[in-house]
Amino acid sequence: MSSSKDIEVSTASSDIVVNQDVATEARQKANNKASRANIVHLRDDPEAKAAFLSTFTADEEKRIMRKVDKIFFLLTGMMYLIKQVDQNNTTNIRVLQVGQPSNIMKELKMSSNEYNWIGSIYGIAYIIFEAPSNLLLKRFAPHNWQARIFLTWGIITACQAASQKRNDLYAMRFLLGMFEAGMFPGLLAQFQAWYRPDEMGRVIAYFFCWSAVSGMVSALLAYAISYMNGIVGLSAWRWVYILEGLATILFSGVVWYYLPDWPKSERSNRWFTEREQEFIETRLPESAPMTSDPNFSSKEIKGVLGEWLIWSFMLSQTLVNLGGYALTWYLPTIITNLGFVGLPRNQLLLIPPFAAAVVGLLFSAWFMERAWIVRPAYIMFILSGMVICFVLFFTISNRTGIYIACVLGNLFYQSYFSPFWAWRSATLIGSTGTAFTLGLQSGIAQLGGVVGPQLFQSKWAHNGYKTSFAIAAAFTIAGWVSNLWTWWLTRNTEYDVMRVRRLANQARKEGRTNTEDIKIFEERQFYEGKGLKRTKGVGGSGNDV
Template identity: 60%
Template sequence: MSESDKEAFLASFSAEDDKAIMRKVDRRFLLLIGLMYLIKNVDYANAASVKVLQVKQPSNIMKELHMTSDQYNWVQSIYFIAYIVFEVPSNLLLKKVTPRNWQTRIMLSWGIVLACHAAVKNKEGLYAARFILGMMEAGMFPGLAAQLCSWYRSDEMGKPIMWMFGFQNTSGIVGSLLAYGISYLNGKGGLSAWRWVYLIEGIFTIFFSAVVFLVLPDYPKSPRSRSWLTPREQQYLELRLSENAPLTHDSAFSKSEIWASLTDPRTYSFMLSQILLNLGGYGLSWQLPVITTNLGFAGLPRNQLLNIPPAGATVLSIIAAGWFMKRAWITRPAFIMFIMAGATTFFIVLATVRTPGVVYAACVLGTMFYSVYFIPFWAWRSSTLKGTTGTAFTLAFQSCVGQVGGVIGPQLFQERWAHNGYRASFAICATAIGVGWIANCWTWWLTRNVEWDVRRIRRLRIKAGRENRIFAEDDVKVYEERKFYGGLTKRGEEEVV
């Protein structure tokens, strides 16, 4: 289809038509991917929660498996090592197997492995179970993100990302309440509470994999999409995407797109930012139940409830971030600079202050800023992805290397640094996040033209929507970027608002 035919076709839709079609897409995706990510995060974070179940009692997991605190830190690191190894191979199979089938496989297999955690007898068995769990879960987030790029424009990606991470952070509430409730099953059926946590959550995940199989769509022009979209709507959903978006009928594998990703400096700048942020963020999330328990505000099992305020504050801030981004008042990297400044500040507080109330407040706000960061980050990242294979590979490659922070983060909290509230550990985390702020400046420079173009087109689309029409005269240029900047000053095409 020629550019003039494409423009005429898109112009035949009104803003109300666009809203109606996208509401259909939202109904198919948003709640489902939110629940998938909620369940995934509950299942992943439960290792931190069970560490303080029946703490110092014979039925505590560390007592039963004869593990020290330093040995237990490897439970999380090993999980992320598996993620790093299997993330890219998993995502490269996404197109060939189809997203619905592959995501169903992911959830079913990890549910089975999680339930099997209840049967481990020693630390070696737990390490093996965590490695296999990471292997089975690998590819879920980058797979969903790659698929969403076929349904949402890059300037709209903040919405589905907000739903995923919003639900992800309610997992702090859900997981804490589950751990609190299941703690009362301690000893029932001859099983300790921590075994019940793994068994119950694993079985639920297995059942939910059937929901994924029945509900998750594939691509706009896939045969299954005809049951809820008209052919005209299917065509509209693909033609409205920007030039770099992965499409239904793209080939399942392209070596040239992989090579283009490997030689693009933006791949490594985004990756560096993610590693540094994850180093601090994963360290805090891993240690959070121990820190809040040691503050002495609540005894067993109410200590689990202290993890709810950080999760609640994070969910509210994620919703606010999604609302702010939708209006395109500033570019996404500019927004990230403010978020990073807040995260750095509160990690410095954790490294320098020991007053219980201040430490708890810093835990709440540090967790909040770290989690909000990824809403603009992944939306920003989506604007530079190219093609089906390129999108799947780049997201998986970046995500797997980014998980290095998940390997290192828990290891920063060694027992020898516990005597003063892990000041040295948090100082390292604060430094990593501060350097991550600098890394984001580099990435911002590398993407400055595309990001300005995304904001410009987004504001033109908002203006057209107010006039009940679709803006189709222009779109973001990714393959041959427009030049908005000469040196450090803006030049060239002016913004139209």
């Protein structure tokens, strides 16, 4: 039996051991924190960066990045698919039970011109709220902010089913654009923190495949739900909004639980070791967003607004959107008016144009990984094909020829965005600068969504809207020229991206990790231009933002 003295000594010894354990744990946490703080600045030291990256083999890099792909590709792809389905469902709803009393335009007593405003009002809301929403991404963490976006827009999507007159639907579409704003550029901003610019072509191409798939899903859903017309006294178009809204609300919980934040966020510990997190962030270029960046930097925003390149990229995308949105908005109506099949099988003819787009996007992912040419050169080929298709819309009358032009036109338009956004990613700087640039550009480019539907006025219906498509073709040609100008402004950076991609491909063949990346702050000069002079970027850097 132990004495009270022995018990006291034992207790004291236990306290000493406990205190020692606490102290050891505290020191370990402090050391880990210091280690992580040091590694944040590793990218600023080329020798230290190269030394760290060289400790990884090509197989290790492949394994880590496959893990990143698995986390992002399926989840973000589903997010984008749902977003596109909810955004574009009005184009399919327009031709549900067309000519019958249960058609949406009959029930809400809307003319064709009035219905076009459904697309335009949605775009106006996007323009207003896209950039502000994206600036809140880091403040609230991506998984929280994106889950909020999905929840609120799901509610509004379902509420559209309660519309009794056109003004109700107009109000709901404005709210839908407001609550959806920030979802797409928010995901692009996250990609910048996980992938290098030379990898973004593949990443964004796969991402946009889901957009093309959404066109097929929308058509199939509209076809299936058309048979629900009259159930519990509701028209089919109301069921489309109800069912798609409920699915979006439920999916918001999936987004909140599974979406990662940043490579070194505490949330990433569930998928990656500390060494893997350090590798993911260290391999990024000097301008990439970092986990440790502040939530807001006014200096980066001033740098963005003071550069030519933000306006050049914005003009290039907006002009292409002005033509492309006109096609996607009116595509179901075009195909229905061709008269190949009756209702509701007309919805099934929407599948080939979007299936072709998926093929085009998969080819783009494969092609850009090889880095045979710079990405703007590839874009010029895509836009040339798009121009030809749009010219066909107003120069031919054969319905088979018009349908083929629809398939190819959608292929080229959908294929444009993966190389474009990959190209744009190479000139972004910092967390705030990246979020603001992507939000502002994505928002302003929604002018295409505002103007595109308005091109199809009833006064131009007499000849199959040939005048509408002539205007859309003119915008596309202007976009071709603007993209060529933007290529000139980024010629050195884009050549550097191609060069580094080739080095990465060669390093992978040799079983090692590439340790060189593109120069952003003091870019390499491969082409000397005497026309336009590049200006200093954020903090006196030698690159456009």
